Amino acid sequence: MSKKFWETLPQGSVVLEAGSSAKFKTGGWRSMRPKWIEENCIQCMFCWMYCPDMSIKVTAEGKRAEFDYDYCKGCGICALECPGKKGKKAIVMEEEGK
Amino acid sequence: MTTTVQPKELKLKELAKGEDRFVHGHRMCAGCGAPIVVKQVLMATNYPIIASNATGCLEVSSCIQQFTAWKIPWIHSAFENAAATISGVEAMYKSLVKQGKLDDRNVKFVAFGGDGGTYDIGFQSLSGAMERGHDMMYVCYDNGAYMNTGIQRSSATPFGANTTTCPAGDAIPGKLQQRKDLTRIMAAHGIPYAAQASPSNWLDLMKKVQKAFEIKGPKFLNVISPCNRGWRSKTDDAIALSRLAVETCYWPLYEVENGALKITVKPKEKKPLTEFLKPQGRFKHMFAPENEWMLKQAQEYVDAQWEHLLKEEAFWTEAKK
Numbered sequence: 001m002s003k004k005f006w007e008t009l010p011q012g013s014v015v016l017e018a019g020s021s022a023k024f025k026t027g028g029w030r031s032m033r034p035k036w037i038e039e040n041c042i043q044c045m046f047c048w049m050y051c052p053d054m055s056i057k058v059t060a061e062g063k064r065a066e067f068d069y070d071y072c073k074g075c076g077i078c079a080l081e082c083p084g085k086k087g088k089k090a091i092v093m094e095e096e097g098k
Numbered sequence: 099m100t101t102t103v104q105p106k107e108l109k110l111k112e113l114a115k116g117e118d119r120f121v122h123g124h125r126m127c128a129g130c131g132a133p134i135v136v137k138q139v140l141m142a143t144n145y146p147i148i149a150s151n152a153t154g155c156l157e158v159s160s161c162i163q164q165f166t167a168w169k170i171p172w173i174h175s176a177f178e179n180a181a182a183t184i185s186g187v188e189a190m191y192k193s194l195v196k197q198g199k200l201d202d203r204n205v206k207f208v209a210f211g212g213d214g215g216t217y218d219i220g221f222q223s224l225s226g227a228m229e230r231g232h233d234m235m236y237v238c239y240d241n242g243a244y245m246n247t248g249i250q251r252s253s254a255t256p257f258g259a260n261t262t263t264c265p266a267g268d269a270i271p272g273k274l275q276q277r278k279d280l281t282r283i284m285a286a287h288g289i290p291y292a293a294q295a296s297p298s299n300w301l302d303l304m305k306k307v308q309k310a311f312e313i314k315g316p317k318f319l320n321v322i323s324p325c326n327r328g329w330r331s332k333t334d335d336a337i338a339l340s341r342l343a344v345e346t347c348y349w350p351l352y353e354v355e356n357g358a359l360k361i362t363v364k365p366k367e368k369k370p371l372t373e374f375l376k377p378q379g380r381f382k383h384m385f386a387p388e389n390e391w392m393l394k395q396a397q398e399y400v401d402a403q404w405e406h407l408l409k410e411e412a413f414w415t416e417a418k419k
Contacts, residue, residue, distance in 0.1 A: 015165070
């Protein structure tokens with residue numbers, strides 16, 4: 001990510017590129033890491049709906065894929081909301097770096 | 099020529115295939131409710147949207163210098179004038195279409211504001227825009243205090259909450275006033291649509307957004323948005339808390355359409371308010387033995403409000419017959 005200085009910034013406080021925040025990765029904020037256990041996943045997509053950081057990848061068929069660890073801040077909403085299968089959660093939180 | 103826009107099917111599997119109009123990389127806190135609210139509102143429709151934003155957490159952390167998390171045209175000018183700004187944009191758009199300089203692409207106009215920028219600071223511009231009858235929707239994400247500047251009380255702060263400008267201590271036990279009921283105040287403007295929603299009930303929220311966009315004129319949507327920093331709760335309970343707010347009837351989900359009130363989600367069993375208050379550190383002092391009266395008073399207020407809603411709904415169902 002290259003820094004822009006006043007000479008190269010567009011005039012008038014405008015951002016010309018839509019969705020450019022994707023260049024700024026927030027994954028480094030995380031202290032807890034969500035882990036997806038695919039065999040317990042019922043594809044309810046609740047994690048995707050409730051993720052505040054749009055960090056759950058979706059395949060072209062609309063199926064849930066792996067987490068996007070570049071942006072996941074590790075809040076744990078997905079793990080709490082996950083209904084799981086037969087009482088077993090499909091998302092568990094683990095301490096980062098362990 | 100007006101372009102027609104296909105309505106969106108509200109099925110999770112179908113929605114998931116769509117593209118986000120509010121993207122990752124924004125710098126809201128981990129577990130914040132506001133980006134969930136914004137993403138659900140923008141996801142609910144296929145209409146092109148132009149948004150304005152009041153100053154607040156959402157504004158400062160979604161648009162920092164060369165970065166923006168928005169994939170729609172978005173404007174911020176000041177704290178108090180999100181509604182005035184978007185009403186100006188709407189008026190200009192209408193004029194350009196009328197002059198034939200622009201094709202009518204069925205653009206919808208939305209203003210986003212926090213409770214500080216809506217209930218207090220932006221109230222006069224919001225009230226004015228509603229009265230002038232602009233074709234716009236105002237979405238308030240209500241986290242119940244000025245969270246961005248460090249948790250100062252606002253008129254949306256609930257009774258008893260501990261904030262930095264009404265700290266619970268020897269002098270006062272937190273905020274002593276009840277919160278302002280803005281959804282009802284907006285409905286009292288005689289606008290065609292005012293509603294209250296919660297991100298935990300996403301389908302209800304999206305249906306309300308879809309319904310609002312089909313109505314011409316000013317619309318208001320008040321959405322609860324948990325803030326784990328200000329509510330002193332865990333980072334993972336934003337959705338769980340907004341669900342509890344609905345189940346305890348602290349945040350009833352209803353809509354007022356042309357004056358007629360309808361409760362859209364009735365909890366199967368009304369839970370005691372303490373279930374909503376207990377996980378939040380800002381209400382911790384209310385559970386001390388000497389502050390038992392506060393819990394009682396908060397519960398009585400919620401009960402009275404809920405009774406009032408039920409009665410009003412019964413009146414309107416009777417009137418429609």
